[in-house]
Amino acid sequence: MMKNVINLKDKTFYLKKVAFYVGYYLILFVFFYLSLFAISGYSMFFYVFLFLILAPLIYLGINLFLDKKYPDKKYEDKKIYINKKKVMYDGKKSFILFIVGAAFILLLVILGITRFSGSTLFNAKKLSRQLPITEGTNEEFEEVFSYDKSEVKLPIIDKDLAFRLAEQTLGNYGAQYTVNYDNFTIISVIENGEEKLYRVTPLEYSGFFVSLNKMKTGSVGYIKVNVETQEASLVEVEGGIKYLPSAILNYDLNRKLRFNYPTKLFGKYSFEIDDEGNPYWVIPTYKNECALFAGANSTGTIILDAVTGESNYYKIGEEPKFVDRVCDTTLVDRQATNALKYQNGFFNATIGAKRDVFATSDGYNYFIKDGHTYYVSCITSVNNNDQTSIGFVTIDLKTKEAKKYLIPGITEMRARDILMLDESVKAQALDATWPILINYHGVPTYFVTLKNSVQFQLACLINVSDGSVVAMGNTLDEAAKKYESLLASKGEGNIEEFEITGIVTKLLFRESAKEIDFMIDSLTNEYFVVRIDLSLVARFLKIGDKVKITYQKSQSYNYVLKIELIE
Numbered sequence: 001m002m003k004n005v006i007n008l009k010d011k012t013f014y015l016k017k018v019a020f021y022v023g024y025y026l027i028l029f030v031f032f033y034l035s036l037f038a039i040s041g042y043s044m045f046f047y048v049f050l051f052l053i054l055a056p057l058i059y060l061g062i063n064l065f066l067d068k069k070y071p072d073k074k075y076e077d078k079k080i081y082i083n084k085k086k087v088m089y090d091g092k093k094s095f096i097l098f099i100v101g102a103a104f105i106l107l108l109v110i111l112g113i114t115r116f117s118g119s120t121l122f123n124a125k126k127l128s129r130q131l132p133i134t135e136g137t138n139e140e141f142e143e144v145f146s147y148d149k150s151e152v153k154l155p156i157i158d159k160d161l162a163f164r165l166a167e168q169t170l171g172n173y174g175a176q177y178t179v180n181y182d183n184f185t186i187i188s189v190i191e192n193g194e195e196k197l198y199r200v201t202p203l204e205y206s207g208f209f210v211s212l213n214k215m216k217t218g219s220v221g222y223i224k225v226n227v228e229t230q231e232a233s234l235v236e237v238e239g240g241i242k243y244l245p246s247a248i249l250n251y252d253l254n255r256k257l258r259f260n261y262p263t264k265l266f267g268k269y270s271f272e273i274d275d276e277g278n279p280y281w282v283i284p285t286y287k288n289e290c291a292l293f294a295g296a297n298s299t300g301t302i303i304l305d306a307v308t309g310e311s312n313y314y315k316i317g318e319e320p321k322f323v324d325r326v327c328d329t330t331l332v333d334r335q336a337t338n339a340l341k342y343q344n345g346f347f348n349a350t351i352g353a354k355r356d357v358f359a360t361s362d363g364y365n366y367f368i369k370d371g372h373t374y375y376v377s378c379i380t381s382v383n384n385n386d387q388t389s390i391g392f393v394t395i396d397l398k399t400k401e402a403k404k405y406l407i408p409g410i411t412e413m414r415a416r417d418i419l420m421l422d423e424s425v426k427a428q429a430l431d432a433t434w435p436i437l438i439n440y441h442g443v444p445t446y447f448v449t450l451k452n453s454v455q456f457q458l459a460c461l462i463n464v465s466d467g468s469v470v471a472m473g474n475t476l477d478e479a480a481k482k483y484e485s486l487l488a489s490k491g492e493g494n495i496e497e498f499e500i501t502g503i504v505t506k507l508l509f510r511e512s513a514k515e516i517d518f519m520i521d522s523l524t525n526e527y528f529v530v531r532i533d534l535s536l537v538a539r540f541l542k543i544g545d546k547v548k549i550t551y552q553k554s555q556s557y558n559y560v561l562k563i564e565l566i567e
Helices: 002-035 044-069 084-117 120-128 138-145 159-169 171-175 208-214 253-260 329-341 346-350 412-420 423-428 476-489
Strands: 133-135 185-191 194-202 219-226 232-241 270-273 279-290 294-305 311-315 365-369 372-380 391-396 402-405 436-440 443-451 456-463 470-473 497-509 515-520 523-531 546-553 558-565
Touching: 002 044, 044 084, 120 279, 120 294, 120 329, 120 346, 133 329, 138 365, 138 402, 138 436, 159 194, 159 219, 159 232, 185 270, 185 365, 185 372, 194 270, 219 270, 253 294, 253 311, 294 329, 329 372, 329 391, 329 402, 365 436, 412 423, 412 443, 412 456, 412 470, 436 476, 443 476, 456 476, 470 476, 476 558, 497 523
Parallel strands: 133 402, 523 558
Antiparallel strands: 185 194, 194 219, 219 232, 270 279, 279 294, 294 311, 365 372, 372 391, 391 402, 436 443, 443 456, 456 470, 497 515, 497 546, 515 523, 546 558
16 A cells, blocks of 8 residues: 555656656746847857756756665655655755756856956957058048049938938828837938938837737838938838847747857848848848957858848858948947057056057948948047047948048047037027038048938038038038038139139129129039139129139039139
């Protein structure tokens, strides 16, 4: 009779054990399914997860060994039967639990030490070499950053205003979908042979039940905002955008990526479209180069079709032509800072002589040309109050090629301050966008727009060297015309000079009374602009005068440098 009781207890015991371990590993699977960490030696979570998998198995194995060694001590009632062997049995099990717990704490300590050993304190020089920055020439700067309306597109509205337009474009879809500010990428697209500058973002599900209802059909499409013309449109995608950060289960973008690439480390992904308007997710990948958990460096990119979920991995330089951003901007920004600050070591940059220690400015912006997106930021000192710059660091986000151009001047923040301190700007309480660096007729120039909380107000151009040449206009063309006039009056810029002779046929005095627009018979349909303080001839110019003109020809008008009367 006693034997049957013991057998029943034995069965119950093992059933409880099996139920415990099944439940335990089910919880671990759910944890992995939700957390989606990389199964990689470069991930701290992986080591913790591996320990959580192995520890119960080790504990179970030792218990089975003890049970075999002490077979009759498992179910004895402690109140009835206690002897030396029983105490030894329970003590060994308690000791094993203690060892497992101590091992877990030791693992956390080792992981913490490993992470700390990868810090800048121990790896400053190595981190400073992750982004090789070569010195660019003035010729290279002019070639890449030269502003030409046929090649370079400048955004009239910034991300905030574009996002407002995107939200307004939702219309009837507003109840089911939303747009995500973080996934609102600026890209260049070739449409009908012409490069266009857009910000694009997919329509995300507005909630769990919408996602559950539509996960097999997908989101209706995406919104694109032309940041030059301020036109916004909703583009419906055939087949629906199924793979989104807001999707659930296996349609979740992060889960799709992790299950397809379990060992890859992912950077910040971006949403892009190709020249035919097909939507893709672009996911930069990286590896850690300092003590397992630090020193992230780009390795390539994953391109995932947002409709079908098909994906491919590409090394840097092998990705499809339409992709604008192969490198994670946050990563290269950090690498640029390390390269400028720690080239002579950690202590030199912190408590030492601070020889050749520089930093990027308070922010960065993008310059887009010929399908390449360039990260651009000033190079300044580590003094937060310093608003002067020794030049710029630029990084091609497609190739990761980094250059520094030693062009001294004011920082982007100082340029914003100059514009916002203008009396008319203060009166309207306008805000300045982060400047974009361009080369305008050989003059390094910041392009900035002024806005209120609702819309674009003014386009501005300001010279980098000292911020003394400032031009504002209701349009970029208007600001450019004023800027060229100011540059010409100071003898700056490399605008070609011409000479012409003719008879004045038309005069137009500007409201400012400081300049005169006029036309001559030998060059019809083109205006000349002359400052009245240039000479007495300019001040007393009248219709019928025969004049010899030396001028600079711009995109929209001709600025007079010298004017003489001919008898």
